[in-house]
Amino acid sequence: MCSNVFGMYHISNYLEQVTESEIKYIERICREHHVIINIQISGSCEECKKMENTKKNRFQNIECWDSTQVCLKKKGSNYIHANYVDGFEQVRKFIVTQEPMDNTLEDYWSMVWRTGARVIVMLNGTDGPAVPSVSDYNQLEGFTVTVTSIAVQKDYVEMGMNVLNINTMRSNTVHFFKYLSWPKEGITDISTLISFMIAVNERHQYYMKPALMNPPSPIVIYSTPGIERAPTFCAVDISYYCTGGVSITKSFVAITLQLDFSWLTLELTFARMANNLLIFIPVSDYIQRAKDPKWIDIVVQKHLQVINLTIASTCDIFYLPRNRKKNRNMKYPCWDISRVVLKSKKGSDYINTNYMAGIDGRCKFIAT
Known part of the structure; x- marks a missing residue:
């Protein structure tokens, strides 16, 4: 239904719709929103409603789909408020979860360990200090987490961590990214978000290469409630690595089938994304650029970047x-x-x- 109503927008076409008429754009948003909220999504959320699991939910009104829920496979409760989300042509590329609480911190690191996750993304933005505190990790019983490196960039912090499983005495290196440029109110700058997203994916790709034949480990992404920012990051990632097209409806529906999600954040983010993102150059534009005397300089610079890759x-x-x-x-x-x-x-x-x-x-x- 969604694909028939709205289909796929190329970035240039989407931007044209955004800038053509504010009234028409708002009307389109309202029509699209009406279609989306009336889509029947079948699925249950029984695990998160169980009495023994409610204390593990940061917010009781944010449900967790049973079909995509991460199962801890540990003694006692297997429940954690976390869902797998597929990326572009990659099954279970992400795990979207809420910010861990004191009583879920052990489960959180158990999830990171059991899924083999090597990259964690925190999207709480300007909330809290730039460098996250790790003092709470001293309370862990099954794991020892130590920080081995801290790299502070303009818009994010990357922390290298050594996670030691006390039971097996085996350890993994985990990279923790905190994005600093998401304001408490409103939407982040999309160019900054995409640059951050690329840095996260480059780190993730590093750990995927040695195991091309094995299912790649997921990227763990969380914001305080586990909705809005975290799923928006996934949706932007999917659209960016797809075809250069912007399909708000398809991205929203795909993610909503996997976790509870707020729609408006995605709509506003894609509007900015269309205004800033250049992925593919149409042939006509490429030919026009090639006529520019400076074109050869650009080609040489790109060539030097490629051959100097380590x-x-x-x-x-x-x-x-x-x-x-x-x-x-x-x-x-x-x-x-x-x-x-x-x-x-x-x-x-x-x-x-x-x-x-x-x-x-x-x-x-x-x-x-």
Whole structure:
């Protein structure tokens, strides 16, 4: 129904609608809002309403869908007010949750550990200090959390953490991002949010590469109530990594099916997103830009950026004497981190072949 009523807007078309007429734009918002709030979404929220679980809900009027709820799989209660949310062509890319309380802090870190999450995003904006306090982590029984590094940027803080599981004595590195530029009232600057989102995804991609064949770990995202800001971050991420189109209705419905969500924050954020975001250059615009004498300088700068990228990997298996005869050309090495391993073959498991990820970060190709 939604796709038939509104469909997909390209950014330029959406911006045109925003700026053409304020009255028409408000009317469109009202029509769209009417359609969205009347969509029948089937699903239950029984777990969050159970008497033993209500004390784990920061707000009793914000429900947690059973179908996408994160299950802790621990002794006692398995419940935590957290839901999986799919990204663009990536199942369960996010976990959206409420800010942990004193009585849910142990469950929160248990969730981070059990899901293998390596990136946490806090969207409380200007609320609280720029560098979050970790003194409460001393109360944990099953985990020891220590801060190993703090990097303060203009609009966010990134903290490196070592999370030690006391029961197994194994540890993981977790990166905690706090976004500083979301005001208490209103919407953040979308350019700033997208820059922050890219930084988060780059850190997430770093931990996805060594495990291309395994389900990637989720990004844990939370704001105080677990609605509005956190789902908006997911919706912007989905639209950004999709096609450069802006589909408010589709993004909203997809996320609402996975968690309770406020619509207006997303609408306002996409309006700003359309005004600032350039993802793809149409062919006609590209040809026009290529006629500019300065175009060659831009191309050279982009080329220098690409060739100066640091690739953290080795090609040791490729250079082993027993494998050299399997390489058609020694000029083209095979990365250890993503090479295909012939597990079922006796003798050498080497072949000059690498897995390659698609746009969603999962293994899509084998290049040989």
